[in-house]
Amino acid sequence: MTPRRRATLRDIAAALDLSVNTVSRALAGKDAVSPDTRERVQAEADRLGYVPNSMARSLVLRNAMTIGLVITNPSNPFYARLISAIEERGRVHGYSLMLMVTEDSVENERRVAEELMRWGVDGVLAVPVQHGTEHWERLRKSGTPVVLVNRDLPGLDADLVGVDYFESARRATGVLLDGGARELCLIEEDLDISPVAERIRGFHAALGEHGLDEAAGTVTRVPTRRRESSSQPWDPIDSYAIGRDLARRIGPGSAVLAGNDYFALGVYRAFSEQGLSIPGDVAVAGHGDHPFAAYLDPPLTTVRLPAGRVGATAVDLLLERMSGPDAAGGAEAAERGPQRALLPAEVVVRASTMGER
Amino acid sequence: MTPRRRATLRDIAAALDLSVNTVSRALAGKDAVSPDTRERVQAEADRLGYVPNSMARSLVLRNAMTIGLVITNPSNPFYARLISAIEERGRVHGYSLMLMVTEDSVENERRVAEELMRWGVDGVLAVPVQHGTEHWERLRKSGTPVVLVNRDLPGLDADLVGVDYFESARRATGVLLDGGARELCLIEEDLDISPVAERIRGFHAALGEHGLDEAAGTVTRVPTRRRESSSQPWDPIDSYAIGRDLARRIGPGSAVLAGNDYFALGVYRAFSEQGLSIPGDVAVAGHGDHPFAAYLDPPLTTVRLPAGRVGATAVDLLLERMSGPDAAGGAEAAERGPQRALLPAEVVVRASTMGER
DNA sequence: TTGAAAGCGCTAACAC
DNA sequence: GTGTTAGCGCTTTCAA
Numbered sequence: 001m002t003p004r005r006r007a008t009l010r011d012i013a014a015a016l017d018l019s020v021n022t023v024s025r026a027l028a029g030k031d032a033v034s035p036d037t038r039e040r041v042q043a044e045a046d047r048l049g050y051v052p053n054s055m056a057r058s059l060v061l062r063n064a065m066t067i068g069l070v071i072t073n074p075s076n077p078f079y080a081r082l083i084s085a086i087e088e089r090g091r092v093h094g095y096s097l098m099l100m101v102t103e104d105s106v107e108n109e110r111r112v113a114e115e116l117m118r119w120g121v122d123g124v125l126a127v128p129v130q131h132g133t134e135h136w137e138r139l140r141k142s143g144t145p146v147v148l149v150n151r152d153l154p155g156l157d158a159d160l161v162g163v164d165y166f167e168s169a170r171r172a173t174g175v176l177l178d179g180g181a182r183e184l185c186l187i188e189e190d191l192d193i194s195p196v197a198e199r200i201r202g203f204h205a206a207l208g209e210h211g212l213d214e215a216a217g218t219v220t221r222v223p224t225r226r227r228e229s230s231s232q233p234w235d236p237i238d239s240y241a242i243g244r245d246l247a248r249r250i251g252p253g254s255a256v257l258a259g260n261d262y263f264a265l266g267v268y269r270a271f272s273e274q275g276l277s278i279p280g281d282v283a284v285a286g287h288g289d290h291p292f293a294a295y296l297d298p299p300l301t302t303v304r305l306p307a308g309r310v311g312a313t314a315v316d317l318l319l320e321r322m323s324g325p326d327a328a329g330g331a332e333a334a335e336r337g338p339q340r341a342l343l344p345a346e347v348v349v350r351a352s353t354m355g356e357r
Numbered sequence: 358m359t360p361r362r363r364a365t366l367r368d369i370a371a372a373l374d375l376s377v378n379t380v381s382r383a384l385a386g387k388d389a390v391s392p393d394t395r396e397r398v399q400a401e402a403d404r405l406g407y408v409p410n411s412m413a414r415s416l417v418l419r420n421a422m423t424i425g426l427v428i429t430n431p432s433n434p435f436y437a438r439l440i441s442a443i444e445e446r447g448r449v450h451g452y453s454l455m456l457m458v459t460e461d462s463v464e465n466e467r468r469v470a471e472e473l474m475r476w477g478v479d480g481v482l483a484v485p486v487q488h489g490t491e492h493w494e495r496l497r498k499s500g501t502p503v504v505l506v507n508r509d510l511p512g513l514d515a516d517l518v519g520v521d522y523f524e525s526a527r528r529a530t531g532v533l534l535d536g537g538a539r540e541l542c543l544i545e546e547d548l549d550i551s552p553v554a555e556r557i558r559g560f561h562a563a564l565g566e567h568g569l570d571e572a573a574g575t576v577t578r579v580p581t582r583r584r585e586s587s588s589q590p591w592d593p594i595d596s597y598a599i600g601r602d603l604a605r606r607i608g609p610g611s612a613v614l615a616g617n618d619y620f621a622l623g624v625y626r627a628f629s630e631q632g633l634s635i636p637g638d639v640a641v642a643g644h645g646d647h648p649f650a651a652y653l654d655p656p657l658t659t660v661r662l663p664a665g666r667v668g669a670t671a672v673d674l675l676l677e678r679m680s681g682p683d684a685a686g687g688a689e690a691a692e693r694g695p696q697r698a699l700l701p702a703e704v705v706v707r708a709s710t711m712g713e714r
Numbered sequence: 715t716t717g718a719a720a721g722c723g724c725t726a727a728c729a730c
Numbered sequence: 731g732t733g734t735t736a737g738c739g740c741t742t743t744c745a746a
Contacts, residue, residue: 006477006499006723008723008724009723009724010723010724018732018733019732019734020723020724020725020733021724021725021726021732021733021734021735022731022732024723024725024726025725025731025732028725032731032732033731033732034731034732037731037732049495049498049499051471051499052475052724053416053475053724054477055412055415055416055476055477055722055723055724056416056722056724056725057723057724057725058412058724058738059410059413059416059723059724059725059738059739059740060723060724060725060726060737060738061724061725061738062738064412066455069456074437074438074441075434075438075441077432077434077437080431080432080437081432083431083440083456083458084430084431084432084458087456087458088460091468096455096457096472096476097455097456097457098423098453098455098456099426099440099444099454099455099456100444100454101440101441101444101445103441103445111448114408115453118408118409118410118411119411119412119453120410120411120412138406141406142363142408143363234648235648236648236649236651236652262648262649265648265649265652266652268654269652269654272654290649291591291592291593291619292619292622292647292649295593295597295622295623295625295626297626297629297654363739365738365740366739366740367739367740375716376716376717376718377740377741378716378717378718378719378742379715379716379717381739381740381741382715382716382741389715389716390715390716391715391716394716409739409740410738410740412739412740413722413739413740413741414740414741415722415740416722416723416739416740417721417722417739417741417742418722418740418741419722
């Protein structure tokens with residue numbers, strides 16, 4: 001209510017007839033202060049409702065105690081969980097989070113990277129839009145470490161923390177094949193982002209291992225729905241269309257692997273409308289283990305993604321880089337080049353792939 | 358790679374043998390600069406890869422160009438959409454977003470409010486945890502406007518932008534009653550947060566309007582699952598348990614209204630396991646219109662929440678407050694006291710409530 | 715049109 | 731122990 005000026009060190013100093021410096025040290029808990037002074041300073045600070053000014057502090061210390069998080073779309077449940085995990089782990093280490101949303105637009109991403117530079121964040125965690133590495137390069141050249149999350153960005157040799165989608169798709173496909181499927185369809189959205197590329201590889205690898213040739217597996221692309229804004233949630237509508245299409249063509253012994261549980265959902269609906277039973281006629285598996293997956297009818301086999309671990313690992317790696325070679329020039333013997341951590345994902349087998357044939 | 362110091366105004370000034378001041382004005386596009394100088398400054402700035410230091414700027418200007426967003430759990434799809442909308446609207450006005458996650462803990466909330474004060478954010482948007490208003494009071498006393506989002510916080514007379522849950526529940530309940538239900542159950546989690554309280558009121562209001570007394574409607578509480586961390590997504594498991602319970606007791610002419618689509622999902626499963634058909638035996642409606650709602654079997658009647666509008670409105674109101682009375686002392690005649698905007702939500706009627714009885 | 719000086723709030727030498 | 735001085739990078743009077 002009273003929009004009074006915030007109290008500063010100077011106010012405390014003046015009230016106690018001390019120097020600003022002494023007050024600063026007292027409050028910072030440094031040693032060169034008499035117990036008595038410390039107490040008086042503390043008391044006066046409380047009385048005045050003193051709150052340190054992080055900006056001023058950061059300006060002189062040349063660290064922002066802030067990390068930037070660049071995300072394409074918070075409505076993607078995986079990213080939502082990532083945000084939580086990162087915020088949490090960051091806070092544990094005293095870092096605040098500056099969140100930027102790109103909505104998968106390189107243009108936005110460039111703006112956002114610039115903004116992050118201006119603020120001088122200490123490090124950046126980014127789910128990169130494809131195409132366009134210069135802005136990340138600039139950031140790094142200016143001394144700000146960048147760790148990619150979930151998606152790789154060819155052309156930028158930065159650290160990466162993600163999920164082992166190759167393996168997850170390989171194993172999920174294996175489950176479908178073990179169930180007897182001989183004609184498989186992988187449904188994905190943007191084919192050119194790295195997680196999808198990896199899943200496609202894993203998909204084919206599994207086919208090969210089971211003695212099928214590539215023709216047994218087709219990859220279908222869900223049209224990228226340029227959402228008006230990422231505050232519009234995902235929509236299974238497009239995969240529903242694909243499912244209808246699929247339903248007409250496929251016969252028994254077919255299976256669908258979706259790169260996203262939402263896609264699986266659209267397929268569910270299409271199949272049920274067309275009178276195809278899951279898993280009787282077609283087995284279906286997804287990716288993400290979104291909260292609804294276990295509650296569908298039938299419960300959906302899906303890949304559970306380690307969002308929490310990815311977030312925590314990414315923060316840890318970033319922190320390491322922030323105090324690493326560039327900054328300290330210290331023990332840089334150990335890990336030079338970019339690190340890449342691909343965490344394992346678990347296939348959760350449920351009824352949608354457990355048909356008896 | 359080259360962790361070279363960031364270029365500053367001084368570097369540009371030195372290179373051009375100008376004063377820092379002139380460079381500053383040239384770059385800021387102020388008028389008192391010769392076209393020639395301006396051009397040279399701009400060129401040198403580009404050459405040096407100059408990026409203005411927002412912290413230094415904010416320190417002297419006493420505005421952070423940042424708004425703080427305090428959210429309980431980004432994995433709640435409604436909040437995820439809110440985050441997007443707020444980030445977007447903020448950016449349009451040149452504001453960055455500092456995101457804080459409380460996981461519904463007052464303790465966290467206090468820490469987070471303090472942190473926001475330290476950074477001197479220009480304004481705060483918050484989905485408040487219940488109980489505990491002092492930290493918000495402090496923030497406001499220090500001159501930082503606070504706008505509550507989605508949840509009201511009794512005891513704090515701050516602005517609020519939310520959803521008209523009273524009306525949404527009243528109408529959704531009306532749909533169930535119109536469908537012939539005479540025994541209703543509302544399923545909610547935390548009964549003491551304002552949206553839930555409003556929904557309960559709306560629920561009862563609808564019963565009354567249809568000539569039923571309160572006994573016709575029971576409110577069941579889903580135990581609050583203290584998630585280990587909000588990076589754990591929602592889980593319909595508890596509402597599933599409730600659904601099983603319910604399934605044993607209820608007869609034809611029953612209906613369930615869930616405060617959350619996830620709860621409806623748990624109920625779906627329970628009912629189907631118990632051989633109850635939806636909507637044949639029991640009608641079900643939810644809240645949120647989460648992406649999966651339309652794809653359940655049967656498609657779920659639910660309340661579509663205006664996340665985008667809530668976010669945008671909240672930012673607009675905050676911006677208004679930020680340039681308002683406290684700051685400018687300007688035209689404060691118009692709107693004194695706290696404003697509260699409750700945006701309307703739309704009931705989307707689908708098959709889960711369209712039984713013929 | 716440009717420059718000099720002061721200051722935002724804080725920390726870090728270095729004296730005393 | 732405590733104070734003095736300097737400076738982080740920027741903007742803003744106020745002179746010249």
